Amino acid sequence: MTERGISRRDFAKSAVAIGGASALAACVDRFGSTDAPAGTDPATLPARQHAWDTGLPTDEAGNPRLEHHHVLLLLNYEHDGAPTGRDRQQVTDALHSLERAYAWQADGLQFTLGYSPAYFERFDRDPAGVALPKPTALAPFEDPEPDTPDAILHLASDHEQVVLAAEEALKGNRESVNDHEMAASFDGVFSEQDRRTGFVGAGLPAENQAVDGIPDSEPVPEDAPLFMGFKSGFKENQASENSVTVASGPFSGGTTQHLSFIRLQLQQWYEQDSREQRVSKMFCPAHADEEKVEGVGENLGTDSGAGECAEDVVDRxxxxxxxxxxxxxxxxxDESESPIILRRDFDSTDGGQAGLHFLSLQRSIDDFVATKSMMNGTDVADESAVGQRVNNGILQYMRVERRGNYLLPPRDLRALPPADPA
Ligand code: HEM
Known part of the structure; x- marks a missing residue:
């Protein structure tokens, strides 16, 4: 059966995953149109593009909760050489229009625009004061494709309609959003290289679990915020927005973003592993022994308790x-016992496969590499009976398929920045 050209089954999966004007129209037909809170004068918004926390709701324990729906657009700048002032103005006008249309909060719209090492090649120099390496494999057992678009746009909202409408407006397919006219679009400046989508939050993974990588028994718990069945992103287990911000140089106020696409294979996770094994592998064996994690882990409050498990990992x-x-x-x-990356990852059914877009912010890409190296646990595998991937955290259930690194400039430099704005 079709509804404006979209099969009901596909629609039930997610309008955001389908995308485009017809998915948006079907969404409006079905749920009525969403009145999102209106935006404001862009000059009043935070200097940091990644300053999202003040606009996010918190759960009962006080952890910020990320938006439910996400779109990532991998974009190429359509012109060779240094960007023109005209193109910069067009991008600025388009983004200002979105900021006027939607409040900078979860039930409105939050977004970031970042740039890759490939983008900066046109200036024959690296971005000033920020190391931005090309993405590479980060474990002996992975062989990811590098992502090489010029730019990446991340759109996030609690409302599917809002991310879809904002995307259509930026592509030049809509003249207004949320009753606000668009002064410009990305048309003629950016072209789309790839489009990725996802969701996070209690109930959404269970609703979207009819995909490859998840057993037909549909085992994802009803209230799980992620496919693997546990809550993630406790306040004490995240770097703060402040600590991931570039502190000096012309890009101060910016941050770096790593994005990987991880494919999940959860057959064994749900059909052979016991709950005890799942808690051991996701958190730590002591958590399983002491039955510290109830359900998806809401009872952990604002701290997973991983800090206490992290001593003597090899011995344990x-x-x-x-x-x-x-x-x-x-x-x-870091020295104050805080994590050094801020995770804003979300699940995905792109390509009909269970996956996760692992998006993290950090002051330097090195901080991501250092964290990933700890996650690999090569030292643990070398010195204990734990395998390279088997019984080694969650490595056995995931495969990193793509990686990309980006600079997210401060808001006033986000439109096609030069490599050295000074
Ligand atoms: C399928 C992919 C992944 C899932 C489902 C996942 C899930 C989780 C969960 C449930 C926790 C414990 C709760 C919390 O602290 O938020 C956690 C902690 C963490 N994860 Fe992941 N994770 C994934 C991939 C990654 C990757 C690729 C990295 C980066 C290399 C990473 C870095 C971290 C860090 C830094 C912590 C907190 C450690 C601390 O407390 O200091 N995770 N993850």
């Missing part, structure tokens, strides 16, 4: 035969 893994994901990654912390 020798005894337990398993190392936890949070346990290993919690070894990558």
């Amino acid at each position: 893994s020798r005894r337990e035969g398993v190392a936890g994901h949070a346990q290993k990654t919690a070894r990558a912390r």
Whole structure:
């Protein structure tokens, strides 16, 4: 059966995953049109594009909760050489229109626009004061494709209609959004290289679990915010927006973004592993022994407790035969015991496969690399009975298919920045 050209089955999966004007129209037909809170004068918004937390709701424990729906557009700048002032103005006008149309908050719209190493090649120099390496493989057992668009736009909202409408407006397919006229679009400046979508939040993974990588028994818990069945992103287990901000140089106020696409294979996770094994592998074996995690883990409050498990991981893994994901990654912390990356990842059904767009912000890409190296746990595998991937956190259930690195400039430099704005 079709509804404006879209099969009901596809529509039930997610309008955002389908995308385009007809998905948006079907969404409006079905749920009525959403009145999102109106935006404001762009000059009053935070200087940091990644300053999202003040616009996010918090859960009962006080952890900020990310928007439910996400679109990532990988974009190419349509012209060779240094960007023109005209193109910069067009991008600025388009983004200002979105900021006037929607409040900078979860039930409105939040977004970032970032630039890749490939973009900066046109200036024959690296961005000033920020190391922005090309993406590479970060483990002996992975072989990801590097993403090489010039730019990346991340759109996020609690409302499917809002991300879809904002995307259509930027592509020049809509003249107004949320009763606000668009002064410009990206048409003629950016072309789309790839489009990725996803969701996060209690109920959404269960609703979207009819995909490859998840057993037909539909085992994802009803209230799980992510496919693997646990809550992620506790306040104490995240870097702060402040600590991931570039502190000096012309891009101060910006940050770096890593994006990987991780394919999930959860057959064994749900059909052979016990709950105890899942808690051991995701958090740490001591959490499983002490039955510290109830359900999806809301009871952990604002701290997963991984910090306490992170000492003597090799010794503990020798005894337990398993190392936890949070346990290993919690070894990558700063002097004040805070994690060094801010995770804003979300699940995906792109291509009909269970996956996760792992998006993280950090002051330097090195901080991501250091964290990933702890997650690999090569030292743990070398010195205990834990395998390279088996019983080594969640490595066995995931495959990194793509990686990309980006600079997210401060808001006033986000439209086609030069490599050295000074
Ligand atoms: C399928 C992919 C992944 C899932 C489902 C996942 C899930 C989780 C969960 C449930 C936690 C514990 C709760 C929390 O602290 O938020 C956690 C912690 C963490 N994860 Fe992941 N994760 C994934 C991939 C990654 C990747 C690729 C990295 C980066 C290399 C990463 C870095 C971290 C860090 C830094 C922590 C917190 C450690 C600390 O407490 O210091 N995760 N993850």
